[in-house]
Amino acid sequence: MEGEASAKEGPALVTVRAALLSAIAIFGLAAAIHIVRYVLLLINRTTLLPPLVAGAALWLGVLLSLAAIVSVILTAAVMAWWLITRRAAVYAHLGQDDPRPAWALWAGCLVPIVNLVWAPVYVIELAHAEQSQARLRGPIAAWWIAWVLSTAVSIFGIATSFTTKPQGIADNTVTVVIAYLLGAAVLVLLWQVFNAFVRKPVERPLHRWVMVGQAEPSPDQPGPVESETPPAVEPDQREPAA
Numbered sequence: 001m002e003g004e005a006s007a008k009e010g011p012a013l014v015t016v017r018a019a020l021l022s023a024i025a026i027f028g029l030a031a032a033i034h035i036v037r038y039v040l041l042l043i044n045r046t047t048l049l050p051p052l053v054a055g056a057a058l059w060l061g062v063l064l065s066l067a068a069i070v071s072v073i074l075t076a077a078v079m080a081w082w083l084i085t086r087r088a089a090v091y092a093h094l095g096q097d098d099p100r101p102a103w104a105l106w107a108g109c110l111v112p113i114v115n116l117v118w119a120p121v122y123v124i125e126l127a128h129a130e131q132s133q134a135r136l137r138g139p140i141a142a143w144w145i146a147w148v149l150s151t152a153v154s155i156f157g158i159a160t161s162f163t164t165k166p167q168g169i170a171d172n173t174v175t176v177v178i179a180y181l182l183g184a185a186v187l188v189l190l191w192q193v194f195n196a197f198v199r200k201p202v203e204r205p206l207h208r209w210v211m212v213g214q215a216e217p218s219p220d221q222p223g224p225v226e227s228e229t230p231p232a233v234e235p236d237q238r239e240p241a242a
Helices: 002-009 013-044 051-093 102-110 114-129 133-159 166-198
Strands: none
Touching: 013 051, 013 166, 051 102, 051 114, 051 166, 102 114, 114 133, 114 166, 133 166
């Protein structure tokens, strides 16, 4: 079937889950190292930190931040790939073509800020095509709201990261911690949305009720045999025989 072929072209479920789990773990580690950096900033106000400790905290934060960026890009690409192939399989199962071209789906899922609007729309369309919008409305809404909030906090953190004042650096570190925790929450919610979709196969069984009428006799089947001998009737106006 065309729907099955399209589904097989997408990423394996284990690949999608591995990408999501890796990104969640990296975001959690990044939040943890920035919490350590904030504690070191507080200690450094009264006590001079050893250069090795200060340098290790700084570079670990930088490396984990870069790893978080890479993991977000890879996860977004894998999820977009899965979404496009899932949509193709669902619409093919319905005997239709995806109403949106592949390039629009890729752009709507991968272009920053643009994907904040269009990626959830594509997911909602998929839920409607699968007739599971009632079950998925809550998880999709929670993921979308958390994503918008996480993006807003991340933009604020980037905008305030150029300060050189100690208090400004400390405040920015707190903002970054919140941004990473929100990012991890977004990924967890996305995991739930993904699992809600894959829990139900594309080719779900159809239940049809068939009205069964009374069977009509076949033309070849003989009907009821009538007796050829009429009942005995006495002739009119005659006396019965003695």
